[in-house]
Amino acid sequence: MKTGFRFSMSALHTWAGLLLSGLLFAIFWTGTLSVFDKEIDRWMMPQTRINMDTAPKLSVDRDIVPLLNSLSESATAWSIVLPSERKPFLGLGYDTKESHIAKRNSFHPVTLDQLPASNTRGASRFIYPFHHNLTLRKSNIGAWLVGIASIGMLCLLVSGIVIHRRLFTDFFSFRVWRSFSRGNLDAHNLTGVLLFPFTLVITLSGLMIAHLIYFPKAPDAVYEQMHPQSAAHTQKTPAKEITSLRQKIDNKSKTPKAREGAGNSPARRRFIGESQGRVTPKASGEFATITSIDPLITATEEELGRGAVYMVRVSNPADAEGVIALRLSSDKSVAQNMDNRRFSVATGADLDHFESSSVTNVFNFLAGMHYVQFDHWPLRWFYFIAGLGACVLIATGLLHWTQARNQKHDGTRFSISFMNVHNLSAVMGIIVATGAFLVANRLFNNSVHFAGVLVPDLEVYVFFSVWMCCVLHGVIRVLINKRSGYIKAWGEQCWAIAFIAISAVVLNWLTTGDHLIKTLFKDTYWPVATIDLLLISSAAIAIFAARKLSANLKLNIGR
């Protein structure tokens, strides 16, 4: 029996790959799509397809404050998310007398009319959550599974480098013409080695940003024992003010549950307050008229650059102790910007500047690098391509295991047949399901209900049902013919991807009138054009793959 470090690493690579690759492919696939989550949202929510090029800048005082006053007279907090290139509508959040749970609505940035509700989860409320918690929210089971898979990915990456015998010799080797298995292994090695920095950093940062799920008691351990004066939470705030802010945070626990941070332990609230500067002051009960907000935004943007403020949060808008917090945008830096500026509601006086500490900024850099919320289009595309490369890495790894065994045993063993179906479901299944999710969105065309089921839920049911159908299709094909049934199933699912992708483009045209010629040349709207072009490219690649598989199948039968 072989022994030694390299053999142990090889065993680890094989077993971690077999057990986790299916899950890892789903995580990386949805993560890659999440790079363009807002663009997919625009595609799936036609009422939010608004061109911001010609929209005039909104005035908070003239346009938004009267609107908020008319919507809710006695709100305890307002949140105003200003329109941006990727989110081209005004987002307003406010609570009402009847409920402390904040209402969130979208408004047209020019007419200020309320936009019709989007009856879909879109990418930002389905594909993105699937990426980090598999939509299994109960007891954070999904997040824990993703965490385990991420640790497995780190093991796979490092062990993969250790077992690669010709790391430098085969650095650029891609012998695609020699044989399928050679080309497949070279593609696996190529993406594994050349994308190593990306996959390593993206996996590690993914684990680190979910630290409060994996180590929920960590803030308690530090903050429960810490004396309030011992840790300065900002670089500019004096210790006296920190103490008063902490008291305000602690007082918050006595307010209704809907308030920010409710349900967290006092230690965790203190940790969030110190690291993110999220505090909600208590109302004094003394009436005050809200000061003008526009000059505050202008002054901040003069100092930090145009578009520096992305959100205005007003706590207690009609109270003398109310606070206007200007949250700063992360557009111009890789690091997630948690800084904010606070002003008095009554006088507009500068109360506090929250600036993340150096340590928090290291974390913010890692988080920003993972969340990709910055305004840098080439980098966003690089992330997307590298994400697809990571998907290729996982898929080719899975295929490498079955390919060698299929040739040796003709797929007659149960384990090999099982893995053939698993590979098909893990790789093709989720791609077909994603396409079906988009097609379902256009077929239901923003209806509220269909057959008594809410359409946002129905789209998700379609996604999972189609995925299950792909599994079933694989099982049937492999049961009919263990030797080459899986090749037939791969080919058929490639045709399914091509059909679904083209259908999605055509349905988008029929239901919204936004065809490619219009979104590219006549009335240019890049988010929709990009998604349509990506769908057409996927269809072309799928047709090419299906034809190759069909030729391969003929060769296999002729053998």
Next chain:
Amino acid sequence: MMHIGLIASFVCAYVGFSCWAISQTQHWRTVIGGPFPSQEMVRTQRFFGMVMVALSLIIALFNDGFSFGALVWVLILSLAAILVAFSLVWCPSLLSYINKVISYFYFANAVEKTNKP
């Protein structure tokens, strides 16, 4: 302007990796053919490759600043290396042109001093 800097950084990384690829026996055979160059020539090619990759970093940092530049450069390196691998399969003549240009300026007559692979 931002895109020109990015493209320049990508091209430098691509040329740098092309030099490294050509300095390997199997890729030399694919791209150039004929006798493998001397060790001195190989070392010079790899040094030039390293200089080009370093130049790519400098351009990325100047173009995008430190935080964006570093991140852009890491991704450019990965993608440029993959593109070199693809070029070796589908368009090796592109690399031979790069080699010709580099040889013309830097390694004139160096190919004459050859070793067996």
